[in-house]
Every structure is written in C-alpha cells, then in structure tokens.
Amino acid sequence: MFRSYRVGTLFGIPLKLDISLLIVLPFFTAVIGAQIDQIVELLDGVIGPTIDTDALSGGLLPWILGLAAALGLFVGVFLHELGHSLVAMRYGYEIDSITLWLLGGLAQFTEQPRQWSHEFLIAIAGPVVSVAVGIVCYIGVLLIPESFDSVLFVLGYLAVLNVFLAVFNMIPAFPLDGGRVLRSILTRSSSFTKATERAVRIGKIFAVALGLLGLLTFNIFLVIIAFFIYMAGSAEGRHTVIASVFEDVRVKEVMTPKDRFQTVSPELPLDEFLNTVMNHRHSGYPVVEGNRVVGIVTMSDFKEVSPDERQKKRVADVMTQDLKTISADESAMEAFTELSRQSVGRLLVTNDRNEVVGLLTRTDLIRAFEILQQRKLQPSSEAIQVPLEQQQR
Numbered sequence: 001m002f003r004s005y006r007v008g009t010l011f012g013i014p015l016k017l018d019i020s021l022l023i024v025l026p027f028f029t030a031v032i033g034a035q036i037d038q039i040v041e042l043l044d045g046v047i048g049p050t051i052d053t054d055a056l057s058g059g060l061l062p063w064i065l066g067l068a069a070a071l072g073l074f075v076g077v078f079l080h081e082l083g084h085s086l087v088a089m090r091y092g093y094e095i096d097s098i099t100l101w102l103l104g105g106l107a108q109f110t111e112q113p114r115q116w117s118h119e120f121l122i123a124i125a126g127p128v129v130s131v132a133v134g135i136v137c138y139i140g141v142l143l144i145p146e147s148f149d150s151v152l153f154v155l156g157y158l159a160v161l162n163v164f165l166a167v168f169n170m171i172p173a174f175p176l177d178g179g180r181v182l183r184s185i186l187t188r189s190s191s192f193t194k195a196t197e198r199a200v201r202i203g204k205i206f207a208v209a210l211g212l213l214g215l216l217t218f219n220i221f222l223v224i225i226a227f228f229i230y231m232a233g234s235a236e237g238r239h240t241v242i243a244s245v246f247e248d249v250r251v252k253e254v255m256t257p258k259d260r261f262q263t264v265s266p267e268l269p270l271d272e273f274l275n276t277v278m279n280h281r282h283s284g285y286p287v288v289e290g291n292r293v294v295g296i297v298t299m300s301d302f303k304e305v306s307p308d309e310r311q312k313k314r315v316a317d318v319m320t321q322d323l324k325t326i327s328a329d330e331s332a333m334e335a336f337t338e339l340s341r342q343s344v345g346r347l348l349v350t351n352d353r354n355e356v357v358g359l360l361t362r363t364d365l366i367r368a369f370e371i372l373q374q375r376k377l378q379p380s381s382e383a384i385q386v387p388l389e390q391q392q393r
Ligand SMILES: [Zn+2]
Pocket: 080, 081, 084, 126, 127, 169, 177
C-alpha cells in the first residue's frame, strides 16, 4: 500500500481509501469500457441474452458503464472485507481498518486469530459475502425490465465478477482466504507455526503458477497479484515464526541490562568518543548526565563531522535526543515490531518508574531469536528460560 486516507467509519471500523485507487479505478474503467462487446457476450453465456450491445455503444456511455462497474466492484470488495471483519468482531478480535487499494481490499486486524475455527470462519466469511453479493446482483438482473440495458450490464457484470472474486480468493495461496482456510485446517493437526510454514510453502507454488499463467496470457494484473501473494505470504510466514519464537518472552529477558552497557558523558569530545568505540566496539551508546539518559550517540551520528571538527565538538552536539523507549515488561515481539516501525537500531528500556534499566538493540533481538529457535527445536521447553535469566543478571 502507498498512502491511505480515512473516509469514514462503519460498525466502528475505519474505512480507508488508498491513493493507488486513483490509478486502478481509471484503469478498470478503461478496460471495462473498451471491452463492452466481449463482456456482453460473456454475460449472454452466463445470465442469458438480455442485453442489447447497440444500446450501450453511444458516445461516453461505455466509459460511464466502465466507471459504474469499477466502482461497483470496489463496493463488492468492501463488503467482502466487511464480511471478514464482522465475523472477527463477533469472536472479539479488534479490527484496525479496512483499506481499499490497488489490488482490492484489506481488513487489518490488530491480532491474529489463534483458534483454528475462528480463522476458518473469518476467512470463509469474505467469499461467502461475495457469493451473496453476486446472487443479489443476479436477482436484480432477473427483476429489472429488459429495456434497462445499462443497468442490466452493470448488475450482470457485478454478479459474475463477485462470484469470480469469491472463487479466486478461495485458491489456497496464502495469504488469500483459501490459504487461510488451509492453514486453519492444518492447525488442527500441527502447531500454528508449522501450519503457517506449510501453508506459505503451498501458497508460493500457487503464486508461481498464477504468475506464469499471467505471463502466458499477457495479464499484467495477474502477474502483479501473483507477485504480491508471494511476497505477502513470505512476510507473514516470517512474522508468524518470529512471533511464535518470542511468545511469552519479555523485553527484560533479552535486553542488555544497564550495568552491562557502556555509557558516555555528553561533554565527551568526539575524538575521545571514537576511542571508546574502538575499545568497546558497540555501535550505539546511551549518553548519561548524572543519573539521567539524555540521548543516544551512534557511529552514524558523526559521519558528517570532519576530523578537524571532532576535536572541537562534543557528544552532546551530535547525539540523538529523540529517544525511543519501551517498557521492560513489554513483549519481545512488540519490541521487534517497534524497531522495524521506528526504523531505529535500538530502544531504551524503562521500568515502571520510567528509569532506564537497559538497552535493546536489533543485535540483541537477533541473538535471542537464534538461541530461542535452537532451544524450541529441542524437546524440553524448560531449557528456554535458563540462558535468558542468566542474560538478565
Ligand atoms: Zn478475503
């Protein structure tokens, strides 16, 4: 996604429109408008010969119909996402937002459903809604008099497309709905992580197949979707593995405690600071004045400073004062997310009195991840706690 704007709220769920709709709506309008004849032919085969092509071909009408069908399509996508969201809310999950964008819709949850039946029902709800929307449009086609060719065209198109949308989403290509249904079923006989890994592997095979199909049929849109499925599936798979390894691990268990990290004074001249770096070989240092952390200084903070200036300038002149902190009791996964979101290399760890008790770097997390992953592979899970508690001291 690129940049999205909140346009309203429905059932307490914020609805956002992504800027990429400005590309995809005119694109769909043009594609549909240019293919009225072929679409009518297709609709004749599915809903019967009710539409008169000649009545649709004057002036701007094809493009108006194209726009109406494209907008209708995104309404259908929105209802599909609403289906996922409402079922999720029924099970007590919180929905962050529904976003309409380049490749359709996205309902963002603040947490993953962990119970297989919840995931199954949430995933299947979207396609069920799409089929229902298709049926409603089809009923509209049956009820509307034959002289309303334009309305029949749009409704007929939406009837077919919504059912197609449901079928396409049920392809077991994780993270498509079908892939989530597959994972939920796999979760019944193995762990959530294992099930995710298998669903992602199977999803990648389908994504490659879809991509090849797109290339062979010169369907760029399908190629983009296949690429997206591949990338999003991998990313979510990775995220799930990391989350499961860090499950129940707190920041205080993986941080570098205060007595183990090297601090510097804000008054320290930069050339002396360089010596500190040479001696300790950490990349970042909390800057401490009295008992208070007033900043963080890293190697990259004085990349721009010339060798002459290094003698004149002090740490306080170049340090970062905008400190990113995290509570020692926060989960390690949250710290991981925070480091990625803030795109910083380290977080200051604070206790409930807001005092700095440690430092958490990406390296700390990566090292902890590797240790924990090895430990989790072993049958005894009790072993996990030991090295972490030792680290804490
Ligand atoms: Zn869906």
